Amino acid sequence: MKRVLLFASLIVLTGAGAGTATAGPIQWSYSAEVEYSRDYGNDFLLNWTNQSGTVTSGAGEYTSRDLFTTTAYPGPPRDDNGQVAYNFTVRLTLKDIASGQSAVLAYNGWYATQWDKKWTGEDENGNPTWDWDWIHEQSEFGKPTSWDWVTLGGNVYTLRGEGGGMGTTPNGALVVSVSPTATPEPTTLALAGIGLTALGVARRVRGRSAARVNTATAGA
Numbered sequence: 308m309k310r311v312l313l314f315a316s317l318i319v320l321t322g323a324g325a326g327t328a329t330a331g332p333i334q335w336s337y338s339a340e341v342e343y344s345r346d347y348g349n350d351f352l353l354n355w356t357n358q359s360g361t362v363t364s365g366a367g368e369y370t371s372r373d374l375f376t377t378t379a380y381p382g383p384p385r386d387d388n389g390q391v392a393y394n395f396t397v398r399l400t401l402k403d404i405a406s407g408q409s410a411v412l413a414y415n416g417w418y419a420t421q422w423d424k425k426w427t428g429e430d431e432n433g434n435p436t437w438d439w440d441w442i443h444e445q446s447e448f449g450k451p452t453s454w455d456w457v458t459l460g461g462n463v464y465t466l467r468g469e470g471g472g473m474g475t476t477p478n479g480a481l482v483v484s485v486s487p488t489a490t491p492e493p494t495t496l497a498l499a500g501i502g503l504t505a506l507g508v509a510r511r512v513r514g515r516s517a518a519r520v521n522t523a524t525a526g527a
Contacts (some may be wrong), residue, residue, distance in 0.1 A: 406460025414468035
């Protein structure tokens with residue numbers, strides 16, 4: 308009996324390692340939509356590079372997709388502050404193809420540019436004339452130093468939206484890494500159940516043996 312129980316315990320230990328899901332190509336898709344904080348006109352619309360797509364990734368590899376770019380603001384600002392700024396949010400829908408599960412993540416962005424108003428003289432009527440000198444611009448998109456995690460269909464997706472910087476108009480990219488979770492397969496769970504049952508039987512056998520020994524000792 309002890310030999311059978313020992314064999315069952317070894318099967319559980321060996322099966323626990325073999326039951327981990329095997330990593331393979333993982334297919335996923337994404338689509339993005341933009342929401343502006345207000346109507347800025349056509350000057351500030353995002354120009355999509357890859358607004359949507361389907362990707363096949365190897366487990367653990369990083370995939371980067373450029374999402375959008377914009378053109379520079381076409382001229383000086385329309386107010387006396389010398390500033391132009393706007394905000395937007397990109398809502399990304401990520402979908403695990405095999406399971407059909409999806410999640411929506413939001414990444415914020417903004418753009419600001421600074422102009423200097425200078426007096427250039429007077430017109431023919433003696434009125435002052437002005438001109439604008441561009442100073443700098445800056446933009447930002449996403450979370451350049453942090454990651455988001457979402458589990459879809461037993462796969463863990465690690466995502467980051469990034470883009471922008473000093474002296475640049477808004478631009479954005481999506482960086483994704485996907486790996487399967489280490490979930491035991493049904494056969495592993497069944498073997499684990501056999502192992503637990505075997506351990507329970509072993510304890511009962513040991514208990515009965517000890518009881519027999521105690522009875523025999525008392526009779527002697």
